[in-house]
Amino acid sequence: MKNREIAELFYEAADILEYQQVEWKPRAYRKAAQMIENLGEDIEKIYAREGKAGLTKIPGIGESIADHISEYLETNKVEKFEKLKEKAPSGTAELMEIRGLGAKKIKKLSDTLGVRTLSDLKNAIIAHRLKRLEGFGEKSEKNLARAIEQYEKSHARLALGKALPLADEVISALKAQCESRTSKIDLSKIIYTGSLRRLKETIGDIDILAEAEKEEALKVMDCFVSLPDVEQVILKGSTKSSVILREGTAIDLRVVPPESYGAALQYFTGSKEHNIELRNVAIKNGYKLSEYGLYLKESGKQIAGSSEAEIYERLGLAYIPPELRENRGEIKAAARNALPKLVEAGDLRGDLHMHTEYSEGKDSLKTMIEKAETLGYEYIAVTDHSRSQKIANGLEVEKLKAQWKEIDKLSKQFRIKILKGSEVDILKDGSLDYPAGILKELDVVVGAVHSGFAFPERRMTERIVTALENKYLDILAHPSGRLLGKREAYAVNFEKVFEVAAANGKVIEINSQPSRLDLNDDLILRAKTFGLKFCISTDSHTVSDLTSMRYGLGQARRGWLEKEDVVNTYPYSRLKQVFKKLNA
Ligand SMILES: [Zn+2]
Ligand SMILES: [Zn+2]
Incomplete structure (x- = not known):
């Protein structure tokens, strides 16, 4: 599948054109790249089947972009983009990825300081050459240093x-x-x-x-x-x-070879810390464990190795699922046969966080429902943004009510239960972004912080605690606010948050968006000790996002969660006991 590759191509071309201060094309290219990325179908297959005409049917792809795509599919390159790259300074594309740097600033850096690559920029920052540069200054120098650090961190890991x-x-x-x-x-x-x-x-x-x-x-x-x-x-x-x-x-x-497959799988799955502990268990039992097999220490005779399960069994341990292998107590638990029975994909009966065209989603309400039904779900909650989320096209009360009407209508056409929800902003004072009369009418209220990320810890904690004490809030969404590689979690006292959430019977979200995965595994483990319940949600913005559940599920499993801990494994009849408004 070449979708990602082709999308990259257009993103890169957009960056270079923007650097050259070309007006509207970068936008068009980025939009096309986004469409191709989220297509859900192999673009090569579309082209093979319908030719260029098939490509232009994709929204955002006109004649000339389709020409570029077909040229790439035929020849593995786009002549025009090759020429662009030749003309552009080689480090530009990378510099464009540094937060806080746009085309204009990069040009300025290049013209005044000769900065053309990321390492040029790093050197300039170390020498404090941006300090006195017009449009930059000491603060922006510090911010850029931090942005570079984050960029490098995220690029070191996938x-x-x-x-x-x-x-x-x-x-x-x-x-x-x-x-x-x-x-x-x-x-x-x-x-x-x-x-x-x-x-x-x-x-x-x-x-x-x-x-x-x-x-x-x-x-x-x-x-x-x-x-x-x-x-x-x-x-x-x-x-x-x-x-x-x-x-x-x-x-x-x-x-x-087959006789070593299980041992190699165990060894290369890690983690390193888990493997060290496991080797110690082997030694204590008179064995030697390596990537080739499990051997008797004295005679060197191989006694296991073709399967992982066999190795754990020979060591007197229950089979340990890969997600638990972090040396966080799993080996001791396996010895006592006390491992959790982890939540599985097949346990999930619904998705409680998604957006539609009403706010910033890309697909219609109906399309989202159709897809959720094909996934075999029993219920979903439609949770578009609340009114203060202006940039995300948050819903004014009237528009929210219009959505309710459409949900009522669609409910008659589908088997799946459609809950009227909202991702309601937790405002800066901790209040929720709709009046009580509206919150009361919603089946599920998903509360989230989308602003004021720089609050000091005490103020942020108070804000979230206030929201958790609001009787209308049901779920706390993406509780740490982090965006992997882009934005760190805000400062908040999670001990306090978990305590208040548990006292008020609130559900904690595990957001499956690959850039969020929030809560993370460590905090899930911690939250579980407070007796909290969780939901694993996709926070979908497109139909294809609905299948990203697997990423959140992975974090839930890494956090030792069982089916019982996750409310969207409950049948609807039981979900009603969690979200009381469903009984109204
Ligand atoms: Zn959100
Ligand atoms: Zn959302």
């Missing part, structure tokens, strides 16, 4: 929401590649390992593990390095190969 689909894609491409060859190789056990398998919020590297007999291993590697999306082969061997994909991500593939 977001789960990017890594997981990418790994899935590479694995299915590799399977297809191996199957299409004359001597078929069975890759049914191929899997990603490492922090990705543990579903951490950000991923260091994408590592893939496959099982094959020694004489087959090199054939698997042949398939791997010849995948169409591979840009560069760093290393090719019979046990390990490394490549860089065209879109820039590095991927490692290991191939191990």
Whole structure:
């Protein structure tokens, strides 16, 4: 699937054009890139089926953009963009990604200080050369230093929401590649390992593990390095190969023989801390554990290794799901057979946070409902923004009431239960953004902080506590407000927040948006000790977002949550006991 690759192409071109102060094109390119990214269908397939005409049917894609796309699909490059890149200073695209820097400022830096790349900029900041530069100054120098730090941090690690689909894609491409060859190789056990398998919020590297007999291993590697999306082969061997994909991500593939597959999977899944503890357990029991297998210490005889489950069993432990392998007490719990029975995808019966065209969503109410129904949900809550969210097109009371009417109408056409909800702003004084008369009418009130992120801790805590004490609030959404790689969590006393939330029977959201994943796993673990209940929500802004539940679910599992802890696993009849207004 080349959607992401093509989207990148337009984003990059937009950046360069903006730098050249071209007027409207950057906007059009970014819009097209966004459409392509969120398309949900393989753009290559559309083109193969319908040609250019199929491309222009996509909203935001006109004749000339469609020309560029078809040129890329045919020749793997766009002549016009190649020329653009030649003319643009090479570091521009990267500089555009630094928060606080726009095209104008970059040009100024280039013209006055000769800053053309990120490392130029870093040097200029260290030498305090921006201090006296018009339009910059001491404060902006500090802000830029911080923005660079964040940029580098986020680029060192991949977001789960990017890594997981990418790994899935590479694995299915590799399977297809191996199957299409004359001597078929069975890759049914191929899997990603490492922090990705543990579903951490950000991923260091994408590592893939496959099982094959020694004489087959090199054939698997042949398939791997010849995948169409591979840009560069760093290393090719019979046990390990490394490549860089065209879109820039590095991927490692290991191939191990069947008798070592389980041991390798266990070893490469990590975490390091978990593995150290596990090796200690092995030693205490007279074994030796390595990536090749579990061996008797004395004789060196292998007693397990082909499956992970077998290794844990031989060590006297219950099987530990990957999400728990962080050395946070899981090994002791496994020894006592006291691991939590983690919540699963199949347990989820609804989604309690989503946006439609009424506010900042991209799809209509009806489209969202249709998709939710195909996902097999029993209920959803429609939660567009409240009136103060002007930039997100928040709903005035009249518009909210109009939405209720449409929900009533659509409720008759669909099996799924549609709850009238709202993502209501928690205002700066902690009050909610609709009058009581409206809040009372809503089935579900999802409260969220969207402004005043820089409040000192005490003030922010008071603000959220006030909201939690409001009888109309049901769910506290994205409780820390962080945006991965972009904005840190606001300062707030979570101990106090959890205590008040528990005392008032409020539900805490685990937001599944890959850029949020909020609450994070550590805070989920902490919140659970207060006896709190959670909901896993997608906060969807498009139909395709509705399937991002898996990311939030991963964090819930990392936070040791069971089905019972998560209210959107409850059937509707029981949900009514959680959200009392549903009984009215
Ligand atoms: Zn929000
Ligand atoms: Zn939202």
